[in-house]
Amino acid sequence: MLVDHSLAILYILAFFFAILYIYSHAASPLRSIQGPFLARFSRLWYFSAVSSGRFETINASLHAKYGKIVRLAPNQYSISDPSAIQTIYKTRHGETPFRKSDFYSAWQAPNKPNIFTERDPVAHTRDRKKFHAAYTMSTMTTYEKYVDDCVEILCRRMEEVQQSGKEVDMSWWLQCFAFDVIGEISFSKRFGFLDRGEDQSGLIENVHRTTKYSVLMGMFPEWHVFYFNTLQLLGKLGFGKGAGKQYLRDFTFRSMGERQKKVKKERDVTTTAEDDNYMPKDFMTKFIEQHQRDPTHFTLDDTINGVLGNINAGSDTTGVALSAIMYYLLASPRVLQRLRDELSQQQVSDPTTFKEVQSLEYLQAVIKEAMRLHPSIGVQLPRVVPKGGAIITGQFFPGETIVGLNPYVLHHDKDVFGGDADAFRPERWLRSECDAATLARMENTWCPFGAGSRTCIGKNVSLLEMSKLVPQLVRRFDFEMSDGLEREGLKTYNEFFIQIRNLRLKVVKRRLEV
Known part of the structure; x- marks a missing residue:
């Protein structure tokens, strides 16, 4: 009898919730919005x-x-x-x-929360102001030396590949470049990816795994605390893959301890760019100085969140964008030649300076168009x-x-970008070849870094890296697509960032144009 009563209660509850759902759906002002059938009932379809x-x-x-x-x-x-x-x-x-x-x-x-995850708009505005000065376009020139060093190392790796005659996974090396630049501008230390061509302690693997966890668990956020704490416990017991995360944490705290001592020791010593021992201030130095000036306003957690945010977001965004740029340039010989002509005619220096590349209209159009067709997110x-x-x-x-x-x-909206919205055509961004109204509409729709007050704070760092690396690669090397890439086109995997999986190239060194 007890079982019969229990089943009856379950049937009644199921009927009640079914009626409640039908009523709420029928009364909803959004009931007419279409989509996959299962999406009406559960988040599982999404x-x-x-x-x-x-x-x-x-x-x-x-x-x-x-x-x-x-x-x-x-x-x-x-x-x-x-x-x-x-x-x-x-x-x-x-x-x-x-x-x-x-x-x-x-x-x-x-x-x-950090400035990426903070949901309270007031708190986000307050916290973002703390970091804003370190990311402005005007401060980008202070990080150029770090980028130049990594550009030169990557070019040496490409020379080695050229001499070997083997194909190279260019997406991997561009990700290594992005990671090491972030290490340089954050800590004045490369992680060592470009030096060894290997994933240091599984750091890249860990960042990708964390990203995939976050994007999928984000659809069921009510379960996040339970799963997070469970994974933490398993990690302490020796289960799971936490090497990359531990490596990053240890690297950050070790670098911060060293830098705090250095900042305190050299607080009263002033150097300029003309001094032999001059080194531009990295992000960690700037954040530590802010913390030492006002520990209550800029906390130690702010310092840690700032540099870790650079690593977790900056590496993938830039690596994906660079891979897309390289692919579309190689798939469009006409565009590649026009870009090389611009670099030759403008007689930009070697390495190029950020001031120079900002005035290279076609280069900027190439970057913008590649990020339109293949946004990182x-x-x-x-x-x-x-x-x-x-x-x-x-x-x-x-x-x-x-x-x-x-x-x-x-970015593929034909009402905004025209009937050829699926084509790679950088000319659409040139003022000389596009009317002002159309260009303004495209600019307002282009959002690979997000939009509004939540636009990626590291946007300018990413643009700095792309603007300085691309000219050097196309001036110093010729690249040939592998047979598989040329035949099949890009293969991608979207784990929040649209990773490129098959950018396999042959490298041929070319004579620098004078």
């Missing part, structure tokens, strides 16, 4: 689509089928309308901002509609609805 590694193309095909608004989960919607960027990400003064969704909680240790950047709701693309969304845009989808 989880499965992202875990496939092809979400950028899945997302684009959904919008091609259903229009500018698509359902991804019971309370989550993808928007493909460029005009929605202003509403969702670029809140005007006096308007209630769309806060980041709890998706971002899975990118941090529980209750330890290929998933939705979710935000929460504020209390009271909002109208987006003509549709009213109630408060607490999750909405967002995918840079990959936006």
